[in-house]
Amino acid sequence: MILYKNFISDTRVQREAISLAQNGYEIEVINCKDPKDNNRVINNDKRIKNSEIMEVQPKKRETVKSLLKFWFLAFHYLIKETPPPDVIHAHDLTGLPPAVLYKILFPKVKLIYDSHELFPEAAKDKLNKFYWLCFLFLEFICSKFITILIGASPLQLKILKRRIKKPQFCILNVPDLDFIKKDFDYENLKFHPLSPNKEKLFKIIYSGGVYTHRGYDEFILSAVRILERNHNFEFWIVGGGNYLNNIKEMVKKHKISNHFIFTGAVPYCELLKLTYNCDIAVGLYEDTANNNIMISNKIFEYMLVGIPFLFTNLKSSQRYIKMVKAIEIDFPLDPEKIGEKILYLANNEKTQYEISKRSKSIIMEKLNWKNESVKLIEAYLEALK
Structure with a gap:
């Protein structure tokens, strides 16, 4: 998995990693380290490896310079991986480019794009149309190499279907009741x-x-x-x-x-x-x-x-x-x-x-992770068949 933020702070990515590990997959999450999270532990499952390749404060993570540095480090880290991964699971558009570069070099790897939001539209809302066009173009280029598309909203996938013509799975960002009950009754x-x-x-x-x-x-x-x-x-x-x-x-x-x-x-x-x-x-x-x-x-x-x-x-x-x-x-x-x-x-x-x-x-x-996680496993089976 590639995530341009801190793994510890992203409950959706944690849920997915834990579910995949419970189903026999070996998971490594390439992500950023937040200086404030030195003492926090994610999960005791030995099948989940937390690889923090870059330390960055949340505010600095919003800069283009920081994003480009992460892409370089993530790609460099992937190249050195032994054995090579069977699947690269890129979270959001910010995690996709290093995965695409790796797939260009190693075409047999399966690439899952997990879009937590419509990134180009979000950039347009928060920044301006120039950034919207840049991210839209980046998404268009990367979409050629995607194996499976995962979205977090039916309306989101309806729009992405026009731009990315790949098998799609909608996985809602609902609570993981089994994970929560350890600390919250x-x-x-x-x-x-x-x-x-x-x-x-x-x-x-x-x-x-x-x-x-x-x-x-x-x-x-x-x-x-x-x-x-x-x-x-x-x-x-x-x-x-x-x-x-x-x-x-x-x-x-x-x-x-x-x-x-x-x-x-x-x-x-x-x-x-x-x-x-x-x-x-x-x-x-x-x-x-x-x-x-x-x-x-x-x-x-x-x-x-x-x-x-x-x-x-x-x-x-x-x-x-x-x-x-x-x-x-x-x-x-x-x-x-x-x-x-x-x-x-x-x-x-x-x-x-x-x-x-x-x-x-x-x-x-109904609206809990036990039900939604079934679709995640189906997405992996579809990618690997």
Whole structure:
């Protein structure tokens, strides 16, 4: 596997590596080392080798220079591999070029492209059209050498099908219940609400990467509206990102710092515990192409712990919002309406309970990694036949 980020921080790649190892495959993950993760262990399975070929801080990883360096080091590492790999599993477009170069030299190797998002569209949303065209061209060149395509969303694969005419498998980024239960007793969680609303400090959580396309400005402004009516609210922002300092300044500007808690990024199971111990979760996303196509991990995390939630009515998320009858937030994002919907849910314990119960039931029965991992093994069998 080739991953241009830290293996320890990517739960999807960990799930896939563990599943493949459990099915008899020897896995090596070529990835980056985060200086902050020196003491964290991924898995005790000896069939999974974590090869950190380059140390880089998350912020510097976003530079072109860092990406080119990783491609060179990954290709050089692959060339020295003995015995040579049967399959190269490239995660995202940033992991694909060294795999393609290796396949050009050794055509018999099978190449699986695991696209976690529509990378060209994401570059267009976050950067500009020039980067979109560059990544689109790179994807076009690399697509000629792909054996199997894996996507994380049906809408994503529908678009990629026009660009990459290879066998496709859709593998949702859902929780691995067996892996989680070692550190998080999700099976014995109570349904929300956890305690009566009367005279209670209501905790609202928004977790994940803190970036401009995730509606944090509107979240802060909705908090201002809520606190004008009721001071008994506390807002948790759990995650890191390049927009975090802007959000902190915005909170200070509106003089509501004593109602906000910023934890930064936390390990996955700790994130689940924090989420469960809050009362309402929020998922806000801007109306961009990539957001509407890709399914946010947040929706599955919120469903797993059974927390009542509000979520932006993205095309990719509509199905899951309707499954549990969560509170929908329409475009354009309006802080006044978001605040009203948070207050509505906070004051309706019956709705909280129904969302909580439906969410946990669907995750336990259907939307879990045990079901999705079957498709991963099928993809490998297809590649190797």
